[in-house]
Amino acid sequence: MPKNSKVVKRELDDEVIESVKDLLSNEDSSDDAFKKSELMVDDQEEKDVDVEEGSDVEDERPAWNSKLQYILAQVGFSVGLGNVWRFPYLCQKNGGGAYLVPYLILLLIIGIPLFFLELAVGQRIRRGSIGVWNYISPKLGGIGFASCVVCFFVALYYNVIIGWSLFYFSQSFQHPLPWDQCPLVKNASHTFVEPECEKSSATTYYWYREALNISSSLSESGGLNWKMTICLLAAWVMVCLAMIKGIQSSGKIMYFSSLFPYVVLLCFLIRGLLLNGSVDGIRHMFTPKLEIMLEPKVWREAATQVFFALGLGFGGVIAFSSYNKRDNNCHFDAVLVSFINFFTSVLATLVVFAVLGFKANIINEKCVTQNSEKILKLLKMGNLSQDIIPHHINFSSITAEDYSLVYDIIQKVKEEQFDSLGLKSCQIEDELDKAVQGTGLAFIAFTEAMTHFPASPFWSVMFFLMLVNLGLGSMFGTIEGIITPIVDTFKVRKEILTVICCLVAFFIGLIFVQRSGNYFVTMFDDYSATLPLLIVVILENIAVIRIYGIDKFMEDLKDMLGFSPSQYYYYMWKYVSPFVLLCLLVASVVQMGLSPPGYNAWIEDTAMEEFHSYPTWGMIVCISLMVLAILPVPIVFMVRRCNLIDDSSGSLASVSYKRGRIIKEPVNLEGDNTSLIHGKSPSEVPSPNFGKNIYRKQTGSPTLDTAPNGRYGIGYLMADMPDMPESDL
Numbered sequence: 001m002p003k004n005s006k007v008v009k010r011e012l013d014d015e016v017i018e019s020v021k022d023l024l025s026n027e028d029s030s031d032d033a034f035k036k037s038e039l040m041v042d043d044q045e046e047k048d049v050d051v052e053e054g055s056d057v058e059d060e061r062p063a064w065n066s067k068l069q070y071i072l073a074q075v076g077f078s079v080g081l082g083n084v085w086r087f088p089y090l091c092q093k094n095g096g097g098a099y100l101v102p103y104l105i106l107l108l109i110i111g112i113p114l115f116f117l118e119l120a121v122g123q124r125i126r127r128g129s130i131g132v133w134n135y136i137s138p139k140l141g142g143i144g145f146a147s148c149v150v151c152f153f154v155a156l157y158y159n160v161i162i163g164w165s166l167f168y169f170s171q172s173f174q175h176p177l178p179w180d181q182c183p184l185v186k187n188a189s190h191t192f193v194e195p196e197c198e199k200s201s202a203t204t205y206y207w208y209r210e211a212l213n214i215s216s217s218l219s220e221s222g223g224l225n226w227k228m229t230i231c232l233l234a235a236w237v238m239v240c241l242a243m244i245k246g247i248q249s250s251g252k253i254m255y256f257s258s259l260f261p262y263v264v265l266l267c268f269l270i271r272g273l274l275l276n277g278s279v280d281g282i283r284h285m286f287t288p289k290l291e292i293m294l295e296p297k298v299w300r301e302a303a304t305q306v307f308f309a310l311g312l313g314f315g316g317v318i319a320f321s322s323y324n325k326r327d328n329n330c331h332f333d334a335v336l337v338s339f340i341n342f343f344t345s346v347l348a349t350l351v352v353f354a355v356l357g358f359k360a361n362i363i364n365e366k367c368v369t370q371n372s373e374k375i376l377k378l379l380k381m382g383n384l385s386q387d388i389i390p391h392h393i394n395f396s397s398i399t400a401e402d403y404s405l406v407y408d409i410i411q412k413v414k415e416e417q418f419d420s421l422g423l424k425s426c427q428i429e430d431e432l433d434k435a436v437q438g439t440g441l442a443f444i445a446f447t448e449a450m451t452h453f454p455a456s457p458f459w460s461v462m463f464f465l466m467l468v469n470l471g472l473g474s475m476f477g478t479i480e481g482i483i484t485p486i487v488d489t490f491k492v493r494k495e496i497l498t499v500i501c502c503l504v505a506f507f508i509g510l511i512f513v514q515r516s517g518n519y520f521v522t523m524f525d526d527y528s529a530t531l532p533l534l535i536v537v538i539l540e541n542i543a544v545i546r547i548y549g550i551d552k553f554m555e556d557l558k559d560m561l562g563f564s565p566s567q568y569y570y571y572m573w574k575y576v577s578p579f580v581l582l583c584l585l586v587a588s589v590v591q592m593g594l595s596p597p598g599y600n601a602w603i604e605d606t607a608m609e610e611f612h613s614y615p616t617w618g619m620i621v622c623i624s625l626m627v628l629a630i631l632p633v634p635i636v637f638m639v640r641r642c643n644l645i646d647d648s649s650g651s652l653a654s655v656s657y658k659r660g661r662i663i664k665e666p667v668n669l670e671g672d673n674t675s676l677i678h679g680k681s682p683s684e685v686p687s688p689n690f691g692k693n694i695y696r697k698q699t700g701s702p703t704l705d706t707a708p709n710g711r712y713g714i715g716y717l718m719a720d721m722p723d724m725p726e727s728d729l
Contacts, residue, residue, distance in 0.1 A: 019110075027559055043596045047532065053585060054243065054573075061322075062194060063249050063325070064247060064324065064391070069251045069254060069533045070251075070320065070324060071325070072259070073254045073477070074317065074333065074539060075258050075337055076472075076473025076476060077474055078309060078310050078341045079321065079340070079344045081161060081442075081467065081470050081471055081472075081474070082309060083309065083336060083348050084442070085441040085442050087348065087349055088348060088352040088441070088722060090302070092172030092285065092353075092432075093301075094297075094301060095289040095290065095293050096285055096286055096287050097287065098290050100346075101293060103123060104342070106306045106580075107342060107577055110306060110573065111306040111307075111310055112334055113572040115317065115338055116331060116334035117568065118436055118540070119318075119321045119330040120330050120553075120556075121321075121540075121544060122318035122319065124326070124556050125322070127322055127485070127488045128144065128318060128323045128486070128489070128638055129315035129485045130233060130489045133543055136543050136547055138330075138640045139641060140637070142635060142637060143536055143543065145636060146484050146532060146536050146632045147485070147630035148485055149532075149628060149629050149631075150529050150629050151312070151316070151479070151481040151482045152482055153500075153529065153629060154524075154528065154529055155478045155479060156508055156512070157477060157512055157520070157528075158474065158478065158511060158525065159232065159469060159471075159505070163234070164228070164231070166231045166234055166464075168443065168447070168460070169464035169465055170231075172460035172461045172464060173457060174457065176451070177456055178206060179205075179206035179207075179448075179451065180202060180456075182198060196604055198607075200607040200608070202451075203444045203447045204607075208602045210563060211227075212228070213516070214515055214516070214602050215514075216601055216690060217519075217601050217616055218523075218601070221516050222515025223515060223721060224510065225442070225513050226377075229513045232512070236502045236505065237502075238472065239475050239476070240498060240499060240502040242472070243480070244495050245495070246483070247480075250480070252708060254476070256469070256472070257473045260469045261466045261469050261470050264463065264466035265344075268463070269354060269461065275357075275358035275361075275362050277358045277361025278357045279300070280357045280360070280432070281355070281357015281358065282353050282354055282359065283357050284368060296587075300584065302589070304446050304584065304588070305539070307584070308529075308533075309341055310337075313536040313540070314481045315480075316477030316480050318650055319477075319481050327562065328560075342443060351525050355449045357428075359431075359449035362430050364426055364427070367424055367426035368398060368400055368426050370703060371399050373395075373425060378585035381419070388407070388409055388410065388413050389406060390405065393405075403426060404425070404426070404427070407425055407426070443468060452584075468550030473519045479498070479501070482501060482562055483497055501631040511698065517637075519599045522599045522600075523599065523621065523622060523625075527625045527626040527628070529629070531630075532630045534585045535585065535630055535633075537581060541578050550570060562693060568728075571666030594606070596611075596613060597618075597622060598613040598614055599611075599614070603711065650654060
């Protein structure tokens, strides 16, 4: 009813009172408490009243014990296994130190702005991913559900990697390490080295045969690997116990899980720098190859790494940020966490290349020794003349430099017959150029290097304990990205939901601990997250900048931070970031289309990996993963668009009950409430458009105002309540 329509109000007064009497006469006795309770209706212009200070929702929402705990949680989520085994590989592959230039540029263009955006919306609205996007526009509520689906898919296989790390951790308490030497096979007549191990290496054999007991194809399941099944169960138990109380339990664990990897990395760096060849590895890593930096694929891979390194789109960033106070400086947090992530990647790269340089030096020494023996045989047989060998060369203790000199001389003298001699150049750079990433780096290359360390079991225990902690930190954020939105939206108990989620994930995760499970991990890693997350983040950007409004968002930031953020973010969010994300999406689709869908299968007979294309059913699974991850977005949009469900997005209010109070959820209501009093049915009545008035009956006053009520579905409700200032409401 318009506030200035006093004449209409007097004419309708009696009719309103009669309507109220009819309403109250139909209520049962159990509604007495409801009628006497307070009614809080938010102002349309201040639609976040229930998530700001002074409300029961905020009072009861968990909060971080300290700013340090929150920063460690965000760092633990963003710094994961990819920083250790993906970033160094990309540096090695894409120009060494030159790769850092496009990475830093893209970190400033899309990384920090989008990370800041997610932190800000989570802190501003104080909800998980579903609630945040539902608040901005109910039609875009599917963005939050899509984030939850992607988080679930990633959690399924990510915890398997933690299980693998737990297995290697448990096997590290023995000397020598079990992957130090190839096993011997005995038969009736003699003892010989396992052929599969002899054709590959001790660490490669242990990974594929002892740990995974891998099958030769995706279609060959081979049954469950009981050792990895137990490790997967242990990993899910750890996650469940850490997450069962939400941030109250996981927050305390963050002090160890987030900080311990840095202690290990620093110890490995110091130890690595004392090893022979470590400087060669670091020099190789930081030697820039500027010509490679101009290739488009380098920028595409750098953008992808920035995108996933910060955990954008998963919902974990929003979930963690939603437990902050509303005046927290999230801009400082965004810059701090982003650069901690970057410097962690650089630190991990230094460690990896120092250790790989040491490993390459050992392999190079073996190569020099073996080829020196070949040269001595060729000299004795007369195939080479002693005159071409410099007099200072001593083949019994030849150095890599001396061997390189002899190799060049022989190559010039025996130019035509050189290939038939079977000599190798034995260059340490050739070994360092062999790009290794992922499980190949962690469970094969790095483990092989550690076997040559003094006190190798100690370093192995430290390394795999670090991997477990890195994985758990990311898992906490991933599971929080599932639990928080569902708890906020459906008001279920967090403890029960956490246990159910972990149990379901464990049983589904059994497909990853079959003998063919490693191939399923590759499938999920390639197809379950990349494209869906890019689409999710693009929609997030559109939702905030176009639907919510960038000017309003900048005002909200000023209100929260106490100062206006730089206009740099305005232009990044509005123009640059959406364009770069769309280019990245197109490039990813093209790359996926050009790359044949398949996996590298381990062939036992040849002891080598062999590329296999996915079978038809495997392609169906790959496509299904991408479709299922993004499907919630169009489904929720159509449901909201066609008004197929009746909730807070419709014409009726959604009311939450808390301690005898009624807190109306924010809704977008339009229209005039006068038509309600004139006897129109609810379906014919437009929803009222609230101003700053509070609908209530003052004590002792015969005058009644109308108010919407979602519980009865009649469009208005009268509630008796004592006089109180509006600020209390």
